[in-house]
Amino acid sequence: MSNKNLQDLTTQVRRDILRMVHKVNSGHPGGSLGCAEFLVVLYSVIMNRTEGFNMDGVNEDLFFLSNGHISPVFYSVLARSGYFPVEELNTFRLLDSRLQGHPTTHEGLPGVRIASGSLGQGLSVSLGAAEAKKLNNDTSLIYTLHGDGELQEGQNWEAIMYASAKNIDNLIATIDLNGKQIDGATDDVLPMGCIKSKFEAFDWTVIEIENGNDIESVTKGMGIAKASTGKGKPVCVLLKTMMGNGVDFMMHTHAWHGKAPNDTQLENALNQNPETLGDY
Numbered sequence: 407m408s409n410k411n412l413q414d415l416t417t418q419v420r421r422d423i424l425r426m427v428h429k430v431n432s433g434h435p436g437g438s439l440g441c442a443e444f445l446v447v448l449y450s451v452i453m454n455r456t457e458g459f460n461m462d463g464v465n466e467d468l469f470f471l472s473n474g475h476i477s478p479v480f481y482s483v484l485a486r487s488g489y490f491p492v493e494e495l496n497t498f499r500l501l502d503s504r505l506q507g508h509p510t511t512h513e514g515l516p517g518v519r520i521a522s523g524s525l526g527q528g529l530s531v532s533l534g535a536a537e538a539k540k541l542n543n544d545t546s547l548i549y550t551l552h553g554d555g556e557l558q559e560g561q562n563w564e565a566i567m568y569a570s571a572k573n574i575d576n577l578i579a580t581i582d583l584n585g586k587q588i589d590g591a592t593d594d595v596l597p598m599g600c601i602k603s604k605f606e607a608f609d610w611t612v613i614e615i616e617n618g619n620d621i622e623s624v625t626k627g628m629g630i631a632k633a634s635t636g637k638g639k640p641v642c643v644l645l646k647t648m649m650g651n652g653v654d655f656m657m658h659t660h661a662w663h664g665k666a667p668n669d670t671q672l673e674n675a676l677n678q679n680p681e682t683l684g685d686y
Contacts, residue, residue: 407450407451409621409622409625412443412446412447412450412451412621412625413621414682414683415446415450415486415682415683416442416443416446416621417652417679417680417682418482418486418681418682418683418684419442419445419446419479419482419483419486420439420442420652420653420679421676421679421681421685422478422481422482422485422486422495422685422686423435423438423439423442423478423479423482424439424653424667424672424675424676424679425495425672425676425685425686426478426481426482426495426498426499427478427498427666427667428666428667428668428669428672429496429498430498430499430500430666431666432499432507432666433477433478433498433499433507433664433666434475434476434477434478434663434664435478435650435653435656435662435665435666435667436586436649436650436656436660436661436662436663436664437473437475437476437479437553437582437584437586437649437663438476438477438478438479438480439479439649439650439651439652439653439656440582440584440618440619440647440648440649440650440651441476441479441551441582441618441645441647442479442483442619442651442652443618443619443620443621443624443647444551444580444582444618444624444628444645444647445479445480445483445551446483446621447621447624447625447628448469448483448549448628449469449483449484449487450487451625451628452467452549452625452628452629452632453466453467453469453547453549454466454467454546454547455467455487459489459516459517461519463519463535463546464542464544465544465546466546467546467547467548467549468519468535468546468547468548468549469519469548469549469550469551470519470520470522470528470531470532470535470548470549470550470551471509471520471522471528471550471551472522472525472526472527472528472529472531472532472550472551472552472553472556473522473523473525473528473551473552473553473556473582474508474509474521474522474523474524474528475507475508475523475664476553477505477506477507477508477509477523478498480509480517480518481495481498481505481509482495484515484516484517484518485686486683487517489515489516489517490504490515490516490517492684492686493686494686495686496686507523508521508522508523509521509522509523519535525553525555525556525559526556526559526560526561526562527561528550528551528552529550529552529561529562529565529566529569529579530561530564530565532548532550532577532579533565533568533569533572533574533577535548536548536574536576536577537572537574539576540574540576545576546576547576547577547578547632547635548576548577548578549578549580550577550578550579550580551579551580551582552579552580552581552582553581553582553584553587554581554582554583554584554585554587554592554598554601555586555587555588555592555595557581557598557601558592558595558596558598563608566605566608566610567608569608569610569640570608570609570610570639570640573638573639574640575635575636575637575638575639575640575641576635576636577635577640577641578628578631578632578635578640578641578642578643579640579641579642579643580631580642580643580645581601581642581643581644581645582618582645582647583601583618583644583645583646583647584646584647584648584649585649586649586659586660586663587660587663588660588663588664589660590660591660601644602614602644605642605644609639610639610640610641610642611634611637611639611640611641611642612641612642612643612644613627613630613631613634613641613642613643613644614627614643614644614646615627615628615643615644615645615646616646617646618645618646618647619647619648619651619652624645627643627645628643631643649662649663650662652678652679653674653675653678653679654678655671655674655675656675
């Protein structure tokens with residue numbers, strides 16, 4: 407896909423996110439909007455995917471969403487990537503829907519491999535999947551996404567230590583560095599210092615993407631990360647994004663971490679992201 411095609415898809419994903427959370431007056435638009443470029447590039451360019459979906463995931467790259475509250479962007483990208491009908495986005499957070507507020511597995515939604523939303527657990531699960539691939543002589547990769555505030559959970563650091571100690575070099579863990587969490591700036595809630603230095607101290611290879619909301623930068627950075635696998639170390643991508651990116655009144659604040667826009671705000675936001683591929 408060209409950068410123009412990828413940008414058009416990203417814009418449409420943003421519209422999906424906004425309309426989904428608005429309809430049910432519930433959900434997490436801020437982080438979802440900020441990670442739109444990343445997930446579009448991951449599924450459209452970077453990952454080696456096979457036709458259809460099965461939970462075994464043999465001989466294909468796998469993705470695990472750890473910060474499950476940004477399910478709107480995950481569902482939109484999965485639907486727009488052909489995992490399930492785009493029209494199903496209209497059921498987000500409704501009773502008996504497969505698209506719950508945090509991804510679950512019991513309803514069998516294609517593309518969702520773990521229930522997530524309990525922060526701090528995704529890296530541990532991803533390590534298990536990465537080791538399983540090694541044991542099965544499967545050379546495909548494991549990708550995972552985490553919030554920066556999520557790194558305040560201690561289980562992450564046990565997993566980070568384990569990954570390098572066991573030379574899990576078929577894993578790329580991306581950290582969404584937007585500097586915001588539900589209660590404010592991460593530096594105000596619990597400062598974590600230099601995250602790059604911490605990962606390097608745990609013997610990871612670290613790749614930085616300075617503009618995680620630029621298609622070309624994300625594509626290049628993730629390409630470098632992919633080329634860095636298989637060299638004895640796990641790979642960390644530090645993805646610097648803007649929470650609420652693409653909607654001016656949602657940017658530069660944590661206020662939209664978990665708040666839906668009203669009718670007027672939705673219209674304003676959609677006008678900033680003109681329809682490209684067709685709403686559901």
